[in-house]
Amino acid sequence: MNSLFTAAIKYTQDNRSMRVETGLGKDVFLLRRVQATEFFSKLFTINIDLLSYEANIRPEDIVGNHMALFLGLDGNPRPLNGFVKSFVYSGLEKQGLYGYKAELVPWLWFLDKRTNCRIFQNQTVQKIIETIFTELGFYDFKFTLIDNHLPLEYCVQYQESDFNFISRLLEQEGLFYFFEHQADKHILTIGDNAAAFVFLDEKVIEHSSGSRSKFYLNQWQHRFQYCSGAFAQTDYNFENANLSLLTETPTSIKLANNSALERFEFPGNYNESQRGQNLTRIRMQQEESGYQIVQAGGNLNYLEVGKKFKLLSDEALVDDKKTFVISEISHQAFEGSYLDEDEDGKASSYQNRFLCFPEEVVYRPPLNTTKPRIDGVQTAVVVGPAGDEIYTDKYGRIKLQFHWDRYGEKNETSSCWVRVATLWAGNKWGTLNIPRVGQEVVVTFVNGDPDQPLVIGSVYNSTHMPPVALPAGKNYAGMKSKTVKGDVGGSNEFSLEDTGDSQQVKLHAKKDYNTTVGNDLNSSTTGNATYNVDGNNSSTVKGNASLSVQGNESASVQGNQDSSVQGNRSFSTSGNKTENTSGNAESTIGANESRNVASNQDLSIGSNQSVNVGSNQTNTIGANQQTTVSGNQTFSITGNQEISALAQNVSISTSATTSALSIAMNGQSQIALAVGGTSITIDPSGITLSMGASSVKIDATGVSVMGPLVKLN
Structure with a gap:
């Protein structure tokens, strides 16, 4: 031309x-x-x-x-x-x-141009992928799945493209994909089983050493590659801490010495045994997928990835009449009719090279896509339902809103339950301080996995300031809480003040304060101790109680004071004892009372005194007894009265009256009555009445009358 x-x-x-x-x-x-x-x-x-x-x-x-x-x-x-x-x-x-x-x-390539950080919860891999595809307006895809792919409780896309995120999820679940090209589009097929592979329109491909047709295979090499003999992995589930999650799957391909070659990985990223068994089986199948592969080539331009064919060959007899699935194909086509002097004078041509595997092979894609790691720490905000100040579960876990999460609604749906590290965590013992809604917490990630956040602390920010003004209060250390759904500003507090010469330990309970000591409680104060109780004060001592005061002790009771002693009660005072009662004083003794006064006893009563003795009364006085009555004195005795004395002197200033049905007086030596110069004397010898010079004496011999003048009738 x-x-x-x-x-x-x-x-x-x-x-x-x-x-x-x-x-x-x-x-x-x-x-x-x-x-x-x-x-x-x-x-x-x-x-x-x-x-x-x-x-x-x-x-x-x-x-x-x-x-x-x-x-x-x-x-x-x-x-x-x-x-x-x-x-x-x-x-x-x-x-x-x-x-x-x-x-x-392909259109899937565009997903590599969008990076994101987001959280998916309780969704299957299929649902996650469908969400991303439809968000971007892509609908040319289909799923061919038969395995039970469980929902992922918590799955994070972090600082990675949509394509990277989807690729690693597919590889993790053992899902392969390929594209089917049509005239105006290409359709993405995602599968986990051989049902995704359909026959080519030309089901049979011939491979012959004899005469060739126009379209043919000119290469067929079946390659076998060594693989490990088993795959094992394990993980840990804190909700069933004693359960072993170790799973193992041996290979179905028996090769020399491969039975001892086990691949072990941790963590397996699962929290229950069935899920672990499924993933371990998939990992072994991923290893086995590379065991045998066929390298072939020719000029058959209708070959497609994901399609299968039956081979007829008189050269590769071991593969004759077997079915293979195409897993990769490279096309090279050239149209040499446009220019007069094309390279090397080539005419139009088409050649391909492809890889395929026997249809009985369970194909799983290799784990090629790297999962992002978070090796440092981040902060997040504690969230929960509207109105809740503390939102937690039985493990003390909380929900978080990460700063990078644009999709979270800052409530209980923003994240999974996140564990909180504490100083101690024993069986029904340890420390507990649940971060509250609105607090900013420090988060690390177990094994650097974005899917496994762990809260390790809290930090202050502009909306949550420290409990004291800083830097003025820099010597303060301690812990101060906040009342939940109650008194605004209410709190409990334990604090230390370390300023020199002003050191202080402060314990503040907004309401009740309870202390339980299993054995001894010892408290020592080198200075003063002050106790202020606005309400009642009650102490119960099941054993003995002892109070030792080296100085003075003063007790002031503005109301009543009651003291009840079921056993004995003893007071010992080395010095003086003074009791002042502004009102009445009443003492009730259920049994005997004994008083011992080593020296004098003075009893002063400003008004009346009444003594009521239900039975006998005995007064024993080691020395003299003197009773002074400013007014009258009356004795009322319903029985007999006996007075026994070595001597008795009775002095009455005015008059004395004795009235009785009978009066008996007994003097062992003498009874004498005297008024002025008149007397009556009674002794064993007789009775003598004397008045001046006159006297009358009566004895056993008779009656003698003496006087200056004696008158007889």
Whole structure:
């Protein structure tokens, strides 16, 4: 074809071995070369060389837009399509044509352009992926799942792209994916079983050493690779702390010495045995997926990743009539009819290289995607339901709102339950201080895993300031709480003041203060001790009580004072004893009372005194007794009265009257009555009445009357 002809007639893609379609219109681009690779569980890449009569194609009309390719001249060409990741102008070629290069990627590639931090709770991997896809407006996907993929209680996407996040979730669950290309789109298939693999339209592929048809396989190499003999892993669930979560799955592939080669990992990222068994089985299958793979090649342009075929071969007899699944394929296509002098004079061509595996292999994608780590600490805010100041569960766990979480609603749904580290944590003993809603806490992550936050402390901020003004109160140390749903500003407090010469330990209870001591309680104060009780004060001592005061003791009772002693009561006073009672005094003794006064006793009664003795009364006086009565004195005796004395002197200032039915007086030697100069004397010898010089004496011999004058009738 000469240059004059080509200058007048422009090339088209009609009847070419391949073509490209874009939104710019038909034949704006001519497809010259295709190098494309499709994978299992990886993004496909399509690199193409283009020719165009347009020298100034705007990149914004191409980059990010859809582009479709078709390989083959028959009525059913092989479609490949994607979105333009990059676009390059390579300069003027020949015959008025300009060269361009483009790289096409699947729509899933766009997810690598969005990074995020967010939390998913109680959702399956499928649900999480569907959420992300639909958020971005992608709907060309389907799931083919049969395994029981349990919801993930807490799953964090942290500082990573949506693509990285989805990729590691798929790998963790053992889910593979591939793309099915159609004329105007490519559909993402996500699966966990062989039902996702359907036959090619041409179910049988021949591999023969004899004559070849137009389309053929020219390479078939079945490779086997050594693998470990078992996979084991374990984890820990604090809610069932004594349960072993160790699981192990041996390989089904028996090779020399591989039975002793076990791969062990920790943590397995599961909290119950069944989940662990499923994940361990998947990990072993991931190892086994690389055991056997077939490398093949030819010019069959209809091969697709994720499709299966049956092999007929007279060369690879071991694989004859077996079914294989295509897991990777690389296409190389070239259209050599556009320019007079194309490279090496090549005509149009198509070749591919592909990988496949026997259909009985349970394919699992390898764990290639790295999970982000949080190696340092972060802070977060404690959250809970509206109106709750403390929101916790039986383990003392709390809910958090992380500063990076744009989706959290700052309530009890913002996170999973998060454990709180404490100084001690024993069985029904330890320390407990549950962070409250609104507090800022310090969070670390177990093994650096964003899915396993752990609260290790609290920090102050502009809305939650320290309990004292700083730096003025810098010598303060201690702990101060806040009343929950009660008195505003109420608190309990234990604090230390370490300022020199003002050191102080302060204990403040907003309401009740209870102390229980299992054995001894010793308190020592080198200075003064003051106790103020606004209400009642009650002390119960089941044993003995002892009070030793080296100085004075003073007790002031403004109301009544009651003292009850069930046993004996003894008072010992080394000095004087003084009792002052402003009102009445009453003493009741249920049994005997004995008083011993070593020296004198003075009893002064300002008014009346009444003594009531229910039975006998005995007064014993070691020395003299003197009774002084300023008024009258009356003795009322319902029985007999006896007075026994060595001597008795009775002195009455005015008169004395004795009245009785009978009066008996007994003197062992003498009874004498005297009034002035008149007397009556009674003794064993007789009775003598004397008055001045006159006397009358009566004795056993008779009556004698003496006087200056005796009158007898």
